[in-house]
Amino acid sequence: MKQLEALAREAQSFSESKPAMAEQTIQWHGRNAKPQAGALTDDESEVARVMQICNACRYCEGFCAVFPAMTRRLEFGKADINYLANLCHNCGACLHACQYAPPHEFAVNVPQAMARVRVQTYTDYAWPAALGSLYKRNGLALSLATAAGLALFLVLAVVMAGGLFHEPMGGNFYAVFPHNTLALMFGVVFGFAVLALGVGVARFWRNVSPGAASGAAVVEAAHDALRLRYLDGGHGKGCNNADDAFTLWRRRFHHFTFYGFMLCFAATSVATLYHYLLGQQAPYPFLSAPVLLGTAGGIGLLIGPAGLLWLNVKRHPLQGDAAQKPMDRGFIALLFLTSATGLALLAGRDGGAMALLLAIHLGVVMALFLTLPYGKFAHGIYRSAALLKWSIEKRQPNKLQLGSD
Numbered sequence: 001m002k003q004l005e006a007l008a009r010e011a012q013s014f015s016e017s018k019p020a021m022a023e024q025t026i027q028w029h030g031r032n033a034k035p036q037a038g039a040l041t042d043d044e045s046e047v048a049r050v051m052q053i054c055n056a057c058r059y060c061e062g063f064c065a066v067f068p069a070m071t072r073r074l075e076f077g078k079a080d081i082n083y084l085a086n087l088c089h090n091c092g093a094c095l096h097a098c099q100y101a102p103p104h105e106f107a108v109n110v111p112q113a114m115a116r117v118r119v120q121t122y123t124d125y126a127w128p129a130a131l132g133s134l135y136k137r138n139g140l141a142l143s144l145a146t147a148a149g150l151a152l153f154l155v156l157a158v159v160m161a162g163g164l165f166h167e168p169m170g171g172n173f174y175a176v177f178p179h180n181t182l183a184l185m186f187g188v189v190f191g192f193a194v195l196a197l198g199v200g201v202a203r204f205w206r207n208v209s210p211g212a213a214s215g216a217a218v219v220e221a222a223h224d225a226l227r228l229r230y231l232d233g234g235h236g237k238g239c240n241n242a243d244d245a246f247t248l249w250r251r252r253f254h255h256f257t258f259y260g261f262m263l264c265f266a267a268t269s270v271a272t273l274y275h276y277l278l279g280q281q282a283p284y285p286f287l288s289a290p291v292l293l294g295t296a297g298g299i300g301l302l303i304g305p306a307g308l309l310w311l312n313v314k315r316h317p318l319q320g321d322a323a324q325k326p327m328d329r330g331f332i333a334l335l336f337l338t339s340a341t342g343l344a345l346l347a348g349r350d351g352g353a354m355a356l357l358l359a360i361h362l363g364v365v366m367a368l369f370l371t372l373p374y375g376k377f378a379h380g381i382y383r384s385a386a387l388l389k390w391s392i393e394k395r396q397p398n399k400l401q402l403g404s405d
Ligand code: SF4
Pocket: 053, 054, 055, 057, 058, 059, 060, 061, 094, 095, 097, 098, 099, 100, 101, 108, 110
């Protein structure tokens, strides 16, 4: 143990005294890429410091992909740090296992250090760059205010068009808002969200220099991302949330949320095919594919976000970054409200308040789409890219030969 402490102390002083580490530069390789400031930020320096200590200790090597990826490096430049930060699933296992965690003088807190760099990564790689700071402002209040404002705007539009309450219309949404108007409004906003996230993650990808992806690496990364493999803590019992006890609920609620979202997306896609390919217009029967997919997805999107909010409130304060909780909760709230208003609309679509329910639901969905590229949704995209890089990297020869993969 004394030998280990000496190694860790050496790593810490090495990290503190090595100016080159604070002078790493980030290189943009794309044509339109923009150079960033060269020096590591304080948060990145903190990741470099804890990684130096962890590299001397290596107790957590089996917990997740971060530690075997770490052992392939002796120094941690900006791109390495951004990659490792996005590879971290913030499961908390290494904090609860760490003999150097606070109140130890080394104050090693890997999940917190990684979380602080992660949000900075989204900001640094954001497109357009001027909107990157929205990641730090996109909180619960902003999300709810955006949803309420847009819903109110649409409610007023309905009032001006003839009144909120009406004779039952058999669920004919397009009698309230024409199909082409909705398709244009949501298509433009969703298209922008995809473009903004796509450009951001492409910049990240170029910068972490992943190398060529083999089919096996892609399949493995997709498998790990879809199963949320590392939220099982590396031993199958789950990760830590509020205390030292393991829990699988974080993984389960993520699954409810992710697959609920995908089912709702599938419902919209199938409805689009019905509309344009088969010439069948909404409303669709309760037992049709779009409604069944949407209902199953909506239920998943109620359970998942509600559970994630519960875990978020109970989370140990040393895990993650408290400053990001508003962003987490804003996204969770919008997902939950999207589902709740969608299911309410389905239940009330044959009644006289359908126009009101529709206006509220569309306002919430629009707020979700508007905040999508500059909120918590980004973590799924960047983490999947980091997992793919890890799947590529682990297939490449380890030049250091200092640790196991
Ligand atoms: S988190 Fe702590 S216990 Fe785990 S490898 Fe790092 S220093 Fe060692």
